[in-house]
Amino acid sequence: MVRKRIKRLTTVILKTQFSRYSVWFALILIAIVLSIVTTRFFTISNLANVSRQVSVNIILACGMTIVILTGGIDLSVGSVLAFSSVIMADVMLRYGMVTGLIVGVLVGAGAGLMNGLIIARRKDMAFVVTLGTMTIWRSLTAIYTSGIPVAGFHDAFLQIGGGYFLSIPIPFWIAVFIAILFKFILEWTKYGQFVYAIGSNYTAARNCGVKTDMIIIVSYMICGALAAIAGIVLTSRLNAAQTQVGLGYEMDVIAAAVIGGVSLKGGRGRVLGTLGGAILMGVIRNGLNLMNVPVNLQQTIMGLVIVLAIIWDNDRRKLKKKERINKK
Amino acid sequence: MADTVLELKHIKKSFNDITVLNDINVSLQKGKTYALIGNNGAGKSTIVKILAGIYQADAGQIYYNNELMNIKNPSDSLNIGLGFVQQELGLFDNLTIAENIFFNNAPDERFGIIKRKKAITLASKMCRDIRLKVNVKQKLRELGTGEKHIVAFLRVLARDPNVMIIDELSSALTHEESKEIFRLINEFKNKGRPVLFVTHNMSEILSEVDNVIILRDGEVVANEDAKNLRDNDIVKSMLGNRDVRNKYPKLIAQKGDEILRLEGVSLPGWIEGISFVLKRGEVLGITGLVGSGRSTLAKTIFGLYPNYKGSIFVKKKRLRIKNPKMAVQYGISMLPDDRISEAIFNVSDLKLNITVPHLSSIENANIRWMLDRREEKRIVREYLDRLGVSYFSLNQQMKYLSSGNQQKVLIARWLLANTDIIIMDEPTKDLDIASKVEVYNLMNEMVREGKAIIFISSDFSEIIGMSDRIILLSQGKIALAMDRKDVTKNIILKNVLVD
Numbered sequence: 001m002v003r004k005r006i007k008r009l010t011t012v013i014l015k016t017q018f019s020r021y022s023v024w025f026a027l028i029l030i031a032i033v034l035s036i037v038t039t040r041f042f043t044i045s046n047l048a049n050v051s052r053q054v055s056v057n058i059i060l061a062c063g064m065t066i067v068i069l070t071g072g073i074d075l076s077v078g079s080v081l082a083f084s085s086v087i088m089a090d091v092m093l094r095y096g097m098v099t100g101l102i103v104g105v106l107v108g109a110g111a112g113l114m115n116g117l118i119i120a121r122r123k124d125m126a127f128v129v130t131l132g133t134m135t136i137w138r139s140l141t142a143i144y145t146s147g148i149p150v151a152g153f154h155d156a157f158l159q160i161g162g163g164y165f166l167s168i169p170i171p172f173w174i175a176v177f178i179a180i181l182f183k184f185i186l187e188w189t190k191y192g193q194f195v196y197a198i199g200s201n202y203t204a205a206r207n208c209g210v211k212t213d214m215i216i217i218v219s220y221m222i223c224g225a226l227a228a229i230a231g232i233v234l235t236s237r238l239n240a241a242q243t244q245v246g247l248g249y250e251m252d253v254i255a256a257a258v259i260g261g262v263s264l265k266g267g268r269g270r271v272l273g274t275l276g277g278a279i280l281m282g283v284i285r286n287g288l289n290l291m292n293v294p295v296n297l298q299q300t301i302m303g304l305v306i307v308l309a310i311i312w313d314n315d316r317r318k319l320k321k322k323e324r325i326n327k328k
Numbered sequence: 329m330a331d332t333v334l335e336l337k338h339i340k341k342s343f344n345d346i347t348v349l350n351d352i353n354v355s356l357q358k359g360k361t362y363a364l365i366g367n368n369g370a371g372k373s374t375i376v377k378i379l380a381g382i383y384q385a386d387a388g389q390i391y392y393n394n395e396l397m398n399i400k401n402p403s404d405s406l407n408i409g410l411g412f413v414q415q416e417l418g419l420f421d422n423l424t425i426a427e428n429i430f431f432n433n434a435p436d437e438r439f440g441i442i443k444r445k446k447a448i449t450l451a452s453k454m455c456r457d458i459r460l461k462v463n464v465k466q467k468l469r470e471l472g473t474g475e476k477h478i479v480a481f482l483r484v485l486a487r488d489p490n491v492m493i494i495d496e497l498s499s500a501l502t503h504e505e506s507k508e509i510f511r512l513i514n515e516f517k518n519k520g521r522p523v524l525f526v527t528h529n530m531s532e533i534l535s536e537v538d539n540v541i542i543l544r545d546g547e548v549v550a551n552e553d554a555k556n557l558r559d560n561d562i563v564k565s566m567l568g569n570r571d572v573r574n575k576y577p578k579l580i581a582q583k584g585d586e587i588l589r590l591e592g593v594s595l596p597g598w599i600e601g602i603s604f605v606l607k608r609g610e611v612l613g614i615t616g617l618v619g620s621g622r623s624t625l626a627k628t629i630f631g632l633y634p635n636y637k638g639s640i641f642v643k644k645k646r647l648r649i650k651n652p653k654m655a656v657q658y659g660i661s662m663l664p665d666d667r668i669s670e671a672i673f674n675v676s677d678l679k680l681n682i683t684v685p686h687l688s689s690i691e692n693a694n695i696r697w698m699l700d701r702r703e704e705k706r707i708v709r710e711y712l713d714r715l716g717v718s719y720f721s722l723n724q725q726m727k728y729l730s731s732g733n734q735q736k737v738l739i740a741r742w743l744l745a746n747t748d749i750i751i752m753d754e755p756t757k758d759l760d761i762a763s764k765v766e767v768y769n770l771m772n773e774m775v776r777e778g779k780a781i782i783f784i785s786s787d788f789s790e791i792i793g794m795s796d797r798i799i800l801l802s803q804g805k806i807a808l809a810m811d812r813k814d815v816t817k818n819i820i821l822k823n824v825l826v827d
Contacts, residue, residue: 200673208685209656267675
């Protein structure tokens, strides 16, 4: 009897539009729970903290979302973040902030270009290729810096990572702006349509005359450039460009996309979903921190969250499909 | 009746509302070979799949050695001792030849442990016996089509079945390869076991089989000693007496200027010396057996094989079509044979599926790189309604539509792109009758608007029924080119079989 009730409840929950925005519902739910469990969650300083912490992930995740949508993946984002940061820092200290920023982004785009050129005709090799470039950029970073962090930046630069605007940390503004910008690009431009088409069926896209090589290269370049921008934000916040930054970031980024409903097979997913996924992850981590959960256990819980999110997503789709077939 | 090994009685099978098998009665006797012949769609493969346990008959019984059998799945079929070589082969490219031959049938297998060495030795012997020169430790993917067919045959042989059923074997083999296979089949037959060949290519088979069973429109219309039949009789039985030209809703449109011309187009190893002229308002039918080069020709015109030799003229201008994007720009579109892999954006919604090749039609009036989503919805709705596609939301994914509706969406895609030349490769494959008719009507609409269609099909009735002119391809070359009024299925079949 109880089982039947639970089943019916889950069906109702899954049926409604709720399922599409489930990330946000989950977020609100967890936020409410956390506010009850600990008084320190819903304070301005804590929320500001959380938003600053998720910013880097959001920026990276936007780029990753595009790449995953084309049916690929980019494991090198963490390394590109590091490499572009150290180059940017060096150039900045020698030639000024603006030049440094521009060079940094160019380096990121360049790394993306390299990924894109190799992956363009070899679609299924994205994983292995970016695994390789990940190692390449990480080691080049170490060689370039010889392990010595770069520090000593302009105040203006430090504002990027440490400043506030209307009580909200600037990094968060940047992150959300980027998310909305790419939502627009993906849903309102030809380029965006082509990205979804390629991810859905590469051969069919070619057969429709889509310039698949070009689109894929551009997508990886965007991902690389965004990694550089994330690096700018991070470097500014830490006030140092270190060799080890970004280690393992790609995992959190992919997790954010998956929780946000992006399909790893390509062709399905929304940037705003990823945004929600990244924020959700940040809020959960923050909550676990406030509850003094040991770091290693936190990782376990995050892992569980990711697995549950995938199962939820998968089963929701299967249920929808069953419904459609029954309707007919 | 003691000689009857396998018998089908009153077998009926329908798919949705279409009756494919009406009242099938077949009995296979000890030590005899049979050829099951019939036109495309007559139901041959369905019978094979029912025997293989892939489909279940709606009515009727199957008897093995006079015992009633219930074949619910492929396992049941194998347990009875039925062995199959299917059209799709069902082999594994990533495994070795030996592993394929003894798949799930390893010699002396105990506790699930496979004796590799023995399998390799036996496999090598089998290959030598049939004069297949390969190293059985090679991966299957390194073999050619004909050789793969032989491996499929060896796999069945290795199971030592009681009845062997072979679906469309010969077309992929060379003469020598066929001879070897028939030699082994004769040995098999001499052990007292029946063999059933399913085919629509008769020349080789006729000289080798004992009996011919002819299928037409889901019924057995003849079951006779091969010696008593001649080519003409067989063809007549297969086709019936109707003049198919009247069965199809063909609209003869006014012909306009030349819009496409091919001169000596070749792709070494695939097609050779293809030349023809296509005018506006015309439907050019291209047919031939599997492997004759039809799809390759289509893909060449569409720019997927940029290294072709010869010339292609579009609107009397000589052009080099190097990729699909150029083809679309020059006004050529293609609906490929394999819709699911090559044309349908499965996980994407209807809107994307229709608008992708021609996003300029939904550009924002003021800002060209932005899309006008409202206009998109309007146009997509318009086309879907015009083609009669049933859907419940523009946002639904393509994969939830029926085949017929999916095909209509693809046609809508190219109608929106407004190309002058449309290549349709097996457009009515997997479609129910109602949808087929709708596709034919759409073809009529297109030619009435002055477009030209290259219509590829292996269904001879359809080709004759809907084309203005017909080209028959054989082994990459044009074997026959005729006008609609001069051709009959007889002529096509004769040319196909004479190879």
